[in-house]
Amino acid sequence: MQDRYPLEYIDLLASMTLNPSNENLSRLTKEEMDTINYHLEKETYRIQSTIKNHVFTVNKKKEVELLVRQYYSSTINLIDLLFDNREKLPKGNSGLKKIYDSMINILNDLLMFIESRFAKFLSLEEKVANTYLLMTKQRLRQKLQELQKYLELPNLKSRAPLNLLLSRLNRFADRAGSDFEVTFRTLFYKKELIKALEELQFEKAELTNESVFDAVDRVLIYLNYNSKTYIDELTLRIFKSINLFKTSFQKLDKLRYHRKEFKQLHRKPGYILNPNYHDLDIIVEKWFDEEIGYWEKLVQSTVQVESHIKANMVNEKVNKILCNLTTDQIALILRGADDARIFIAKSMNEVFKTIVPHLSTPHKVDLSYDAMRSKSYVAEERDKEKAIEALEKIIRKIRSY
Incomplete structure (x- = not known):
């Protein structure tokens, strides 16, 4: 069974006991106001605890949503009433104003509690009351x-x-x-x-x-x-x-x-x-x-421009020598020169890398030094003969000097 209406105590204070239209309000003693304040100090926990119990005893989401909205709207309406009553209180009665401020603070804390714990059940598109x-x-x-x-x-x-x-x-x-x-x-x-x-x-x-x-x-x-x-x-x-x-x-x-x-x-x-x-x-x-x-x-775009400039610079700087041999035949001669230690370099790869970019053949202008080096290991007999003929021709020329 659910507890009583959670806001009942504050509601009764605002609408009846401490209502400015109540003729007995002026007869309220300090002791009575202290008693009210004493009870109000416990209200925050009691109200929030009661609302939690109410919500968690309901199983259906639609019912929970309805319950939360009722508590929320009731709290806001009660705040409106408290603000309205507070303006009508007898001037100079600081004790009554203190009680009203306490009730407003309790209800404001309650709104914050509902907003933080049950925000998903509230109607977000609803207009906020002016007082709140x-x-x-x-x-x-x-x-x-x-x-x-x-x-x-x-x-x-x-x-x-x-x-x-x-x-x-x-x-x-x-x-x-x-x-x-x-x-x-x-x-x-x-x-x-x-x-x-x-x-x-x-x-x-x-x-x-x-x-x-x-x-x-x-x-x-x-x-x-x-x-x-x-x-x-x-x-x-x-x-x-x-x-x-x-x-x-x-x-x-x-x-x-x-x-x-x-x-x-x-x-x-x-x-x-x-x-x-x-x-x-x-x-x-x-x-x-x-x-x-x-x-x-x-x-x-920058890469393309830089590549074009670089290519032009390479073409301008490297003077090609036309060699009347095939790439396979040139490869054999360069490998032979390296193996015979006529060329002194760190490696055979270095020999090809240094010399080949400066050579061209009748069939190809730009030669790949790496591809030419690879071909030097798989030479055909005809290429060997042509390479030897070229070297012998050089020998004959030297002897004729």
Whole structure:
């Protein structure tokens, strides 16, 4: 059997016992107010425990969802009532105002508890009540003031994204609730964002992080902060980082490294700043594709130009001598000269590598020294005879001098 209505005690206080329209309110003694405060101190744990018991005794998901939403909406309605009553309390009665503040804090803690434990059962597109929105914004402003001090760190790498983010959050917190509707999705996202920033140890993170993605970037990528302004700032920063390198090869290599880093960063499923726009991942990945494609074409073009220049330089520098023998016959003569120690080199390979590039035959201009060296081991009898004839012709010429 379920316990009684969890908010019953606070509900009775707000609607009856401490209602400003209650004629007996002025007769409330200090002892009675102390007793109320004593009971309120235990309410946070009792209410949260009761709600957990209620939720876990229900088996069907639809029933759990209905139950959680009822508790959530009841809590918000009760906060509205407390704020309304608080404004109507007799002036100068600090004891009553303290009780009301305690009840509001208990209910706010309850909302945070439901949001953290049962967020998936809440209707994210539902409009936030103005009173609760104002109260939440007030708390957000306090947290933002604490985060503002990190902008004063002298060596802050995260200055650009942090300044952008805090400006946006301050604008949201300062905007009047009646100007525009705020859904629970928007409010939950802002609260999750600030919570993540609060957990950052900026001084430590800034000293150890050598990546182009700083501490704040990691939070924003984790929570899919798909703001156009932020994405433009991030991609421009990556572009500037690769432009520190001189060659296209180095720039392409660094760009690929940044992309690998980006893919390895953590993401929180189901979170997005603007559900009506593309995911941050999709936009940044497309940017990487375009940039890498551009630099790959540039590198390819550079390689082709350099190869052409190199080939021309080789052709200009190497003067070929036409040899009226075949490659097989030349190979035999060079091998014989090496074996006879007429050519003194580190190896036979060195002999071929040094001499062959300067030779050509009637049938081939550019000879491969490696292929010619290989052929010297598998000589045919006809090639041997032709090579010997050539050498004997040389001998006869020398004798005639």
